[in-house]
Amino acid sequence: MPSYQPGSDTRNRLLVAAAEVFAEQGFRHARVSDICLRAQANIAAVNYHFGDKESLYLAVVQKLDEESKADAPYMQIEPNASPEEKLNTFIREFLGVLLKTGPSTWLGKLMAREMMEPTAALDYMIEKVIPPVDGVARGIVGELLSMPPEAPLVQLCVSSILSQCMIYFDTKEIALRMRPELINPDRSYDPATIAFLAEHVTQFSLHGMQSMAVPVADMPAGK
Amino acid sequence: MPSYQPGSDTRNRLLVAAAEVFAEQGFRHARVSDICLRAQANIAAVNYHFGDKESLYLAVVQKLDEESKADAPYMQIEPNASPEEKLNTFIREFLGVLLKTGPSTWLGKLMAREMMEPTAALDYMIEKVIPPVDGVARGIVGELLSMPPEAPLVQLCVSSILSQCMIYFDTKEIALRMRPELINPDRSYDPATIAFLAEHVTQFSLHGMQSMAVPVADMPAGK
Amino acid sequence: MPSYQPGSDTRNRLLVAAAEVFAEQGFRHARVSDICLRAQANIAAVNYHFGDKESLYLAVVQKLDEESKADAPYMQIEPNASPEEKLNTFIREFLGVLLKTGPSTWLGKLMAREMMEPTAALDYMIEKVIPPVDGVARGIVGELLSMPPEAPLVQLCVSSILSQCMIYFDTKEIALRMRPELINPDRSYDPATIAFLAEHVTQFSLHGMQSMAVPVADMPAGK
Amino acid sequence: MPSYQPGSDTRNRLLVAAAEVFAEQGFRHARVSDICLRAQANIAAVNYHFGDKESLYLAVVQKLDEESKADAPYMQIEPNASPEEKLNTFIREFLGVLLKTGPSTWLGKLMAREMMEPTAALDYMIEKVIPPVDGVARGIVGELLSMPPEAPLVQLCVSSILSQCMIYFDTKEIALRMRPELINPDRSYDPATIAFLAEHVTQFSLHGMQSMAVPVADMPAGK
DNA sequence: TATGAATGAGGGTTCATTCAT
DNA sequence: CATGAATGAACCCTCATTCAT
Numbered sequence: 054m055p056s057y058q059p060g061s062d063t064r065n066r067l068l069v070a071a072a073e074v075f076a077e078q079g080f081r082h083a084r085v086s087d088i089c090l091r092a093q094a095n096i097a098a099v100n101y102h103f104g105d106k107e108s109l110y111l112a113v114v115q116k117l118d119e120e121s122k123a124d125a126p127y128m129q130i131e132p133n134a135s136p137e138e139k140l141n142t143f144i145r146e147f148l149g150v151l152l153k154t155g156p157s158t159w160l161g162k163l164m165a166r167e168m169m170e171p172t173a174a175l176d177y178m179i180e181k182v183i184p185p186v187d188g189v190a191r192g193i194v195g196e197l198l199s200m201p202p203e204a205p206l207v208q209l210c211v212s213s214i215l216s217q218c219m220i221y222f223d224t225k226e227i228a229l230r231m232r233p234e235l236i237n238p239d240r241s242y243d244p245a246t247i248a249f250l251a252e253h254v255t256q257f258s259l260h261g262m263q264s265m266a267v268p269v270a271d272m273p274a275g276k
Numbered sequence: 277m278p279s280y281q282p283g284s285d286t287r288n289r290l291l292v293a294a295a296e297v298f299a300e301q302g303f304r305h306a307r308v309s310d311i312c313l314r315a316q317a318n319i320a321a322v323n324y325h326f327g328d329k330e331s332l333y334l335a336v337v338q339k340l341d342e343e344s345k346a347d348a349p350y351m352q353i354e355p356n357a358s359p360e361e362k363l364n365t366f367i368r369e370f371l372g373v374l375l376k377t378g379p380s381t382w383l384g385k386l387m388a389r390e391m392m393e394p395t396a397a398l399d400y401m402i403e404k405v406i407p408p409v410d411g412v413a414r415g416i417v418g419e420l421l422s423m424p425p426e427a428p429l430v431q432l433c434v435s436s437i438l439s440q441c442m443i444y445f446d447t448k449e450i451a452l453r454m455r456p457e458l459i460n461p462d463r464s465y466d467p468a469t470i471a472f473l474a475e476h477v478t479q480f481s482l483h484g485m486q487s488m489a490v491p492v493a494d495m496p497a498g499k
Numbered sequence: 500m501p502s503y504q505p506g507s508d509t510r511n512r513l514l515v516a517a518a519e520v521f522a523e524q525g526f527r528h529a530r531v532s533d534i535c536l537r538a539q540a541n542i543a544a545v546n547y548h549f550g551d552k553e554s555l556y557l558a559v560v561q562k563l564d565e566e567s568k569a570d571a572p573y574m575q576i577e578p579n580a581s582p583e584e585k586l587n588t589f590i591r592e593f594l595g596v597l598l599k600t601g602p603s604t605w606l607g608k609l610m611a612r613e614m615m616e617p618t619a620a621l622d623y624m625i626e627k628v629i630p631p632v633d634g635v636a637r638g639i640v641g642e643l644l645s646m647p648p649e650a651p652l653v654q655l656c657v658s659s660i661l662s663q664c665m666i667y668f669d670t671k672e673i674a675l676r677m678r679p680e681l682i683n684p685d686r687s688y689d690p691a692t693i694a695f696l697a698e699h700v701t702q703f704s705l706h707g708m709q710s711m712a713v714p715v716a717d718m719p720a721g722k
Numbered sequence: 723m724p725s726y727q728p729g730s731d732t733r734n735r736l737l738v739a740a741a742e743v744f745a746e747q748g749f750r751h752a753r754v755s756d757i758c759l760r761a762q763a764n765i766a767a768v769n770y771h772f773g774d775k776e777s778l779y780l781a782v783v784q785k786l787d788e789e790s791k792a793d794a795p796y797m798q799i800e801p802n803a804s805p806e807e808k809l810n811t812f813i814r815e816f817l818g819v820l821l822k823t824g825p826s827t828w829l830g831k832l833m834a835r836e837m838m839e840p841t842a843a844l845d846y847m848i849e850k851v852i853p854p855v856d857g858v859a860r861g862i863v864g865e866l867l868s869m870p871p872e873a874p875l876v877q878l879c880v881s882s883i884l885s886q887c888m889i890y891f892d893t894k895e896i897a898l899r900m901r902p903e904l905i906n907p908d909r910s911y912d913p914a915t916i917a918f919l920a921e922h923v924t925q926f927s928l929h930g931m932q933s934m935a936v937p938v939a940d941m942p943a944g945k
Numbered sequence: 946t947a948t949g950a951a952t953g954a955g956g957g958t959t960c961a962t963t964c965a966t
Numbered sequence: 967c968a969t970g971a972a973t974g975a976a977c978c979c980t981c982a983t984t985c986a987t
Contacts, residue, residue, distance in 0.1 A: 078393075079392070079393070081304075081305060082304060082393075162392070165392060165446075166392060167449070168446055168447060168448070168449050168450065169302065169385075169388060169389060169392070169449075170301075170302070170305070171449050175449065175450075175453070176453070179450060179453055179454065183450075209473075209476045209480075210480065212440070212443055212444075213440045213476070213477065213480045215443070216439040216440050216442065216443035217435070217436045217439050217440065219439065219443065219446075220435055220438070220439035220442065221435075223388075223391055223442075223446065224391060225391070226390070226391050226392075226394050226398065227391065227398075227402060227406075230398070230399070230402055231402065250432075253429075253432045253436070254436065256484075256487060256488070257432075257433065257436045257481075257484035257485070257488075258480075258484060260483050260484045260485075260486055260487045261479075261480035261481060261483045261484030262480070262483075263483055264479065264483045265479070265480075
């Protein structure tokens with residue numbers, strides 16, 4: 054047996070393997086035997102380190118959330134940019150996070166599954182995962198509409214924007230069948246495709262919101 | 277043993293019960309014992325009538341698709357209306373189908389699950405379920421953009437429009453937790469709420485597409 | 500496969516095997532695999548026929564109770580006999596039931612275990628198993644003491660009598676080690692030994708209660 | 723790591739914790755993890771200090787026996803008292819030991835379990851635990867009956883006496899359900915209740931034995 | 946045509962024990 | 967002397983499927 058390398062001990066390997074298996078199979082379908090196999094751990098390792106399957110799942114969600122936040126560029130929008138640029142950046146980065154592969158993608162899959170069959174993890178997501186990205190989006194949209202971020206209309210527009218991004222994540226299996234050339238073997242989208250989609254969503258959304266901006270005096274002339 | 281009543285025999289009851297259970301639980305989680313119980317049929321009835329669980333599932337998808345088409349108002353758009361009216365009608369009806377309860381909703385749930393873990397049914401859906409609604413949407417958008425329905429830009433806009441509707445279906449579990457007052461006990465949305473959402477999506481989309489229409493001159497200054 | 504003989508089908512075999520195993524091992528130690536093995540049934544048979552281990556256990560208790568009542572001679576005391584004779588008969592039969600082998604012995608073992616680690620079955624026993632024998636004993640003792648069966652003193656004396664019988668059941672393992680000649684290979688006591696013990700308990704108890712009888716006028720002279 | 727305090731080291735804490743857990747759960751149900759937890763010791767401590775679970779159990783039985791003998795008042799009967807007084811004292815003290823809580827009670831529970839599923843500890847008990855109390859009881863009864871302690875009749879009467887005490891220990895779970903007011907929250911009986919029961923058992927037994935005493939003439943008329 | 950009974954593979958979890966440190 | 971990590975056998979239960987009738 055080789056000596057343990059820090060950060061690669063059984064518990065961590067379990068966490069990594071579980072993230073993959075849970076993302077692929079969902080909570081209920083995932084087999085702890087699979088997870089242990091992939092983590093090269095004993096079948097009882099999950100129980101020893103996490104108590105039970107569900108606690109492992111929660112730990113995975115939490116870990117993925119933290120890792121995801123660590124590399125979530127759409128959370129760091131340049132404050133001095135114009136709102137249009139901000140929206141463009143946000144959409145580009147949000148789409149990128151969804152359509153590449155990485156912790157955020159896994160977390161996305163887990164969240165999508167939680168919507169279909171909620172577990173205790175959904176509460177965590179509603180409380181910890183959604184608010185940050187929702188907040189950023191509302192800030193940008195509020196600025197665009199000259200409204201406070203809490204305004205109902207801002208909420209509606211944020212939904213419209215996020216949904217246009219998420220659909221490419223949700224329908225990946227269909228795209229894989231109808232447009233396989235757009236998707237890489239590792240199931241990620243090509244950066245060029247992502248950029249193209251981002252551009253469309255940005256244009257569609259910017260114009261979609263133009264008519265909704267409050268007609269205040271300080272809006273630029275011509276609209 | 278009572279004699280059989282045509283149209284309400286075991287096979288049909290099985291189909292009806294299975295539709296409900298599959299929609300609620302998904303293919304893998306659904307238990308054939310539950311289905312048989314709900315159909316007041318013997319535990320062996322599924323295997324007897326359909327061979328195995330998956331064949332029953334396929335039969336259910338097919339049946340749901342047929343029933344769904346039978347009452348899908350968004351497929352019958354008034355041909356003489358203006359394209360804007362057509363889009364408004366389409367969105368209102370599509371949202372209605374997604375957010376009420378009925379065969380279409382069940383099929384929607386099944387499709388959403390197929391996106392996460394595809395089975396043989398996904399191919400059926402890609403071939404039979406999606407094209408009709410996609411075709412209608414592309415017709416309307418093509419008309420609005422003065423483009424042929426096959427144009428890539430039309431495809432992108434259709435995605436943008438459909439996604440804005442589908443998000444309210446996908447995030448129902450979140451809405452249930454954050455805005456429970458919007459959702460009825462039977463998990464359907466209130467007609468007024470649906471109408472309100474449809475109005476927003478229509479406005480957002482109509483303006484979102486305005487800038488994209490050909491062959492008009494470049495958009496007016498300011499962009 | 501031979502055709503089924505009524506009364507010896509899987510469910511019944513399971514019940515019989517479970518009675519033995521539960522009596523030998525107690526509820527928790529008993530393995531359903533052992534039970535199924537002994538019943539020549541599949542490992543899933545318990546779940547199929549009874550739902551789970553505990554329901555099987557409850558069914559066993561109930562069945563044993565019924566069988567036990569079917570051959571419980573101490574419940575049928577000759578009404579015209581003198582109270583002394585009644586007590587003698589009761590003790591002799593009660594001891595016999597405890598120290599031979601049969602449904603009552605198994606039920607006795609189960610009850611003894613329930614006292615140490617109660618399950619839902621204890622409630623059944625308190626409600627259904629104990630009252631009948633307690634009632635008979637109180638009737639006899641009440642007659643002997645010229646008191647109503649509900650009198651606290653009657654209760655105390657019944658406890659004293661029953662305990663003297665039960666100790667030979669409870670300490671069978673010790674007797675097996677210290678006086679092996681008294682116990683048959685099938686773990687039952689010899690009828691002669693039982694008769695001898697019954698005689699002692701009767702004498703001890705009759706005299707034990709003599710001083711406690713109420714000194715009413717209608718007691719026969721000489722006492 | 724703090725330095726060891728003599729008399730409170732891991733091994734002793736283990737012994738104390740194990741006594742409690744074994745008494746509560748029995749040998750097989752007791753979990754070494756529980757014992758280690760309660761002893762604030764490592765999960766491997768039992769195997770390290772005692773080899774395995776059963777050796778720990780044996781050590782516990784031995785320790786409990788020693789402690790029990792150290793505070794067993796019924797073993798120290800006043801030699802000059804009348805035999806009736808001696809019996810009264812013995813019963814009162816024996817009942818007290820059984821129905822309070824302490825090392826003797828724990829040992830009692832362990833013995834009761836050994837009767838149901840004997841382990842190696844039963845041999846120890848037969849050899850070391852039972853003889854002393856049996857001897858005292860036989861001495862008193864022998865004196866009352868004017869017989870040698872080894873006489874079979876003495877043995878029978880001792881059984882009758884001890885059983886009347888033990889039943890209140892054995893049926894504690896039933897009493898807890900039918901007469902909860904008699905039992906304290908810590909599962910011990912009230913001293914007043916114990917005294918009352920002791921009085922009854924003494925009277926019942928003294929009279930029960932009267933007729934058996936030799937070499938007096940036949941019991942007076944009436945029987 | 947239809948069923949109640951039965952099956953077996955496999956799921957998560959428990960727990961005394963072992964091992965490297 | 968002592969420990970945290972890890973192990974593997976075993977347990978109860980689930981469930982789609984099969985079989986004899």
